[in-house]
Amino acid sequence: MDLGLTGRTFVVTGASNGVGLAIAAMLLADGANVGVCARDAGRLRAAVGGLPATAGARALCLGCDVLDGGAVARFVGDVAAEFGGIDGVVNNAGQSLMRPLFETTELEWTEQVQLKLFSVLNTVRAALPWLRRSPVASVVNVNAILARQPEARLAATGAARAALLNLSATMATELAPDGVRVNSVCLGLIDTGQWHRRYEAAGAGQPYEQWTAELARDRGIALGRIGSAEEVAFPIVGLLSPRSSYVTGASLDIGGGVSRYV
Numbered sequence: 001m002d003l004g005l006t007g008r009t010f011v012v013t014g015a016s017n018g019v020g021l022a023i024a025a026m027l028l029a030d031g032a033n034v035g036v037c038a039r040d041a042g043r044l045r046a047a048v049g050g051l052p053a054t055a056g057a058r059a060l061c062l063g064c065d066v067l068d069g070g071a072v073a074r075f076v077g078d079v080a081a082e083f084g085g086i087d088g089v090v091n092n093a094g095q096s097l098m099r100p101l102f103e104t105t106e107l108e109w110t111e112q113v114q115l116k117l118f119s120v121l122n123t124v125r126a127a128l129p130w131l132r133r134s135p136v137a138s139v140v141n142v143n144a145i146l147a148r149q150p151e152a153r154l155a156a157t158g159a160a161r162a163a164l165l166n167l168s169a170t171m172a173t174e175l176a177p178d179g180v181r182v183n184s185v186c187l188g189l190i191d192t193g194q195w196h197r198r199y200e201a202a203g204a205g206q207p208y209e210q211w212t213a214e215l216a217r218d219r220g221i222a223l224g225r226i227g228s229a230e231e232v233a234f235p236i237v238g239l240l241s242p243r244s245s246y247v248t249g250a251s252l253d254i255g256g257g258v259s260r261y262v
């Protein structure tokens with residue numbers, strides 16, 4: 001099925017690893033141009049630069065911290081100038097903070113709120129003039145099941161995630177008259193750099209595969225395993241596609257059945 005993405009241009013933040021990298025790979029393979037960023041530009045170019053592309057699609061890789069509004073405006077402007085417009089944004093850059101509630105400092109709370117809210121606000125604000133001109137404009141905010149299902153030692157990240165879910169719904173309502181769809185995906189446990197870092201920090205003394213299998217069992221993931229970045233990328237690219245033209249203000253869980261709410 002043609003997803004209608006060929007020749008379109010998408011901004012993907014945090015694309016040097018994990019979910020963002022898998023999204024960039026899928027878009028390029030589908031013939032869409034991507035403007036991608038991460039703070040470490042060298043690692044980003046090494047990861048995205050060699051990805052195969054079809055139909056003449058290209059990637060523009062730029063170093064940018066999504067918390068820096070000025071840098072985001074320059075990054076998004078450079079992407080629009082390079083490709084002649086922007087048709088969609090995936091707000092993916094981010095990470096979580098594991099810390100007991102009353103050991104979380106005020107600064108860490110502020111950083112989590114900034115990372116979850118301003119990374120999205122900065123990027124969408126910068127892209128909006130081009131999104132308003134696109135006939136297929138779409139924003140996907142990468143969120144976490146944690147937004148609805150809180151967990152111990154993730155208070156600041158969870159609260160900021162819940163706020164982002166709420167913000168995304170408002171954004172969908174306010175931007176609908178401009179023809180810009182806005183949706184959220186809420187991830188469970190996905191096999192990316194985040195979990196490799198936690199595995200190393202845990203010093204578990206067992207192979208990574210065994211450690212993640214036990215993690216999946218302990219968390220009660222219905223499918224019995226953690227997910228891959230590619231399994232996340234497909235539903236996100238599907239939401240970007242104009243074939244999802246009647247989907248806005250929605251939130252899709254991608255967690256292999258880890259969520260416990262209905």
Ligand code: NDP
Pocket residue numbers: 013014015016017018019020037038039040041043064065066067092093094095096142143144145187188189190191192193194195
């Ligand atoms: P990874 O740690 O594998 O990759 C994160 C990417 O974001 C990297 O490219 C990193 O590059 C970039 N990044 C981080 N901070 C910034 C910043 N301030 N500005 C620009 N780029 C940044 O993460 P995942 O692929 O696992 O996660 C992707 C998204 O999904 C994140 O928002 C994450 O919180 C969310 N998520 C992931 C889950 C999981 O289990 N993996 C679960 C729930 C949510 P660099 O360091 O060079 O900036």
